[in-house]
Amino acid sequence: MRKEFLPFTKPAINEDDIQAVTAVLRSGWITNGPKNQELEAGVCAFTGNRYGVALSSATAAMHLLLKAMEIGPGDEVITPSMTWVSIVNMIVLAGAKPVFVDVDRETLLVTPEAVRAAVTPRTRLIVPVHFAGAALDLDGIRAAAGSVPVVEDAAHALGTFYKGRHIGSTGSAIYSFHAIKNVTTGEGGMFVTDNRELADAIRLWKFHGIGMDAFDRQNRGRSPQAEVLHPGFKYNLTDICAAIGVSQLARIGEINAKRRALAMRYRELLADVPEIRPLADPVGYDFTHAWHLFVVRVDTPKIGRDAFMAELKAQNIGTGLHFRCAHLQKYYREVMGFRAGMLPATEYNSDRICSLPLFPDMQLEDVDDVVSAIKTVLAAR
Numbered sequence: 001m002r003k004e005f006l007p008f009t010k011p012a013i014n015e016d017d018i019q020a021v022t023a024v025l026r027s028g029w030i031t032n033g034p035k036n037q038e039l040e041a042g043v044c045a046f047t048g049n050r051y052g053v054a055l056s057s058a059t060a061a062m063h064l065l066l067k068a069m070e071i072g073p074g075d076e077v078i079t080p081s082m083t084w085v086s087i088v089n090m091i092v093l094a095g096a097k098p099v100f101v102d103v104d105r106e107t108l109l110v111t112p113e114a115v116r117a118a119v120t121p122r123t124r125l126i127v128p129v130h131f132a133g134a135a136l137d138l139d140g141i142r143a144a145a146g147s148v149p150v151v152e153d154a155a156h157a158l159g160t161f162y163k164g165r166h167i168g169s170t171g172s173a174i175y176s177f178h179a180i181k182n183v184t185t186g187e188g189g190m191f192v193t194d195n196r197e198l199a200d201a202i203r204l205w206k207f208h209g210i211g212m213d214a215f216d217r218q219n220r221g222r223s224p225q226a227e228v229l230h231p232g233f234k235y236n237l238t239d240i241c242a243a244i245g246v247s248q249l250a251r252i253g254e255i256n257a258k259r260r261a262l263a264m265r266y267r268e269l270l271a272d273v274p275e276i277r278p279l280a281d282p283v284g285y286d287f288t289h290a291w292h293l294f295v296v297r298v299d300t301p302k303i304g305r306d307a308f309m310a311e312l313k314a315q316n317i318g319t320g321l322h323f324r325c326a327h328l329q330k331y332y333r334e335v336m337g338f339r340a341g342m343l344p345a346t347e348y349n350s351d352r353i354c355s356l357p358l359f360p361d362m363q364l365e366d367v368d369d370v371v372s373a374i375k376t377v378l379a380a381r
Helices: 015-027 034-047 058-068 085-093 112-118 138-145 196-206 214-220 239-249 252-270 305-314 330-334 344-350 364-379
Strands: 051-055 076-080 097-101 123-126 151-153 172-176 189-193 276-278 294-298 353-356
Touching: 015 239, 034 051, 034 189, 034 239, 051 058, 051 196, 058 085, 058 172, 058 189, 058 196, 076 085, 085 097, 097 112, 112 138, 189 196, 239 252, 252 276, 252 294, 252 364, 305 353, 305 364
Parallel strands: 076 097, 076 123, 151 172
Antiparallel strands: 051 189, 172 189, 276 294, 294 353
16 A cells, blocks of 8 residues: 555646746736736647637636626526536536536547437527547537537636647637646636637626726736726736736646557556546547546446545545536536436446546556556455
8 A cells, every 4th residue: 555645636846837826926916917818829729719808717717707798697608517616617607508418428428419419499508518628520419509609618728629629729719727737727727719809898797897908907007997887897917816817828848748658558467457437539530638637547346435535535546526417416407407317427427436646747657556556456346
């Protein structure tokens, strides 16, 4: 057994990141300023999209998208239940109805067929998820969506490519820079789009509804008292946070290469452990995986997923759970009437999935320790 605990994840903060924050603290401009603009430009350059709006979280991006699109009561938004609850919460808080679609049982990705079957005259938006860093079949989903807008949930997918182009390079997408993401700002997110009108709307909503933020006003010589064009929110990202993201974005290739090497080691060592099944890659199109998560299914009568995670912890191995399906969470069961049996592939995986440790500061020997601990847990049953 390992002597030291191996956490499920740990941010890849290096000395460059620390120095970037120090420089901002000494600059005299620590909130919504030049580092925000640098991060927006950097993400757009990396993904190939045109406009980026840095925000305090990916959840904020989803909230502002719904506001900008004027989605509300009577409208439907299609999304998987196999996702973090923030998307679903924002849909419900807007007064709209979440329409859950099932995922492929082996990849946990939404399929074009599921989207096509869920579209109704009330559908205003489709938000599919690039789960764990694997790429959705974007061409198929957009064809199935018809005239309904598709906004990619790319929270897991900075560094994911589909048919040779970065996901989110066309249309609109939402990225997360939460602490465990491939690139972090501590907390933060970004909305990217090729629609300038939509980008301007998101930017207006993010900062009280005034026409220009403090940094713009100072740089452009405007009056320090701008007018409210419509009531807005306070969802801007600080420059302290943005500086970390700028620094990390410069080495995303190195970060994701290390994640891939660790993931390939897991696949190699777990090939002879049939009770623990990694997610399958989607087939039928070329893609590059960002390896945000390494998710397995605990698929054996010997031990349940929750007990498996507890026993790995006793072996000094941390794990994560991404995710318990949203439609069977307490509120959505009791208030909105969702029930077991509605989404069989989602529910099968929700009962079995477990995320194994995966972060750039790990070594290949750490993967060996995780798989050794897994075999120890299974052998004891």
